[in-house]
Amino acid sequence: DVVLTQTPSTLSATIGQSVSISCRSSQSLLDSAGNTYLYWYLQRPGQSPQLLIYLVSNLGSGVPNRFSGSGSGTDFTLKISGVEAEDLGVYYCMQATHAPLTFGSGTKLEIK
Amino acid sequence: QVTLKESGPGILQPSQTLSLTCTFSGFSLSTYGMGVGWIRQPSGKGLEWLANIWWDDDKYYNPSLKNRLTISKDTSNNQAFLKITNVDTADTATYYCARFGPFDYWGQGVMVTVSS
Numbered sequence: 001d002v003v004l005t006q007t008p009s010t011l012s013a014t015i016g017q018s019v020s021i022s023c024r025s026s027q028s029l030l031d032s033a034g035n036t037y038l039y040w041y042l043q044r045p046g047q048s049p050q051l052l053i054y055l056v057s058n059l060g061s062g063v064p065n066r067f068s069g070s071g072s073g074t075d076f077t078l079k080i081s082g083v084e085a086e087d088l089g090v091y092y093c094m095q096a097t098h099a100p101l102t103f104g105s106g107t108k109l110e111i112k
Numbered sequence: 113q114v115t116l117k118e119s120g121p122g123i124l125q126p127s128q129t130l131s132l133t134c135t136f137s138g139f140s141l142s143t144y145g146m147g148v149g150w151i152r153q154p155s156g157k158g159l160e161w162l163a164n165i166w167w168d169d170d171k172y173y174n175p176s177l178k179n180r181l182t183i184s185k186d187t188s189n190n191q192a193f194l195k196i197t198n199v200d201t202a203d204t205a206t207y208y209c210a211r212f213g214p215f216d217y218w219g220q221g222v223m224v225t226v227s228s
Binding site for chain 2 (some may be wrong): 041050054061098101103105106
């Protein structure tokens with residue numbers, strides 16, 4: 001199975017600060033057709049996960065543009081440019097290039 | 113508007129079969145390219161993908177659960193189902209269904225406890 005390693009596991013930020021979360025894959029997520037099936041989700045406390053970013057860098061519907069995704073191959077990054085209070089929660093990356101689908105272990109964002 | 117809602121037994125005993133239902137609206141599992149997946153999350157832990165079913169009845173399972181999983185659908189009633197046989201305490205979790213977009217819309221989740 002593909003292992004996705006997220007760092008850091010916990011992140012503390014002040015309002016307005018920019019932060020980045022890394023997601024490293026144990027193998028390349030680029031498939032033979034040239035697609036990279038890497039996604040980011042946010043799970044706020046007590047809520048279901050919600051899609052933030054699809055296919056590495058595309059913003060999900062209704063997602064604020066302070067969120068951005070980048071990367072290729074095995075290294076991917078989620079950036080929040082100007083953290084807001086509503087951004088607290090656990091962030092997960094997920095890959096769908098290789099079966100079975102796998103999630104990273106999560107990064108908890110705390111607001112100072 | 114896309115919505116999904118899970119339902120299940122709440123509590124069951126070890127060795128029993130867990131039956132979950134996902135009732136959705138705003139899309140159809142008879143539409144080309146559509147799929148629904150099941151994901152679970154033990155309390156305080158991360159997400160684990162379990163299975164997907166597609167519009168053409170293609171199915172994919174997480175091999176870590178070996179042959180315990182069965183996913184199915186009822187297109188006419190906009191429902192998807194998941195059965196897990198021979199449950200034990202390790203299957204205690206919140207179970208989510210989500211539209212495979214992938215997983216662009218999620219249900220609220222249903223808590224399942226396996227206890228004797």
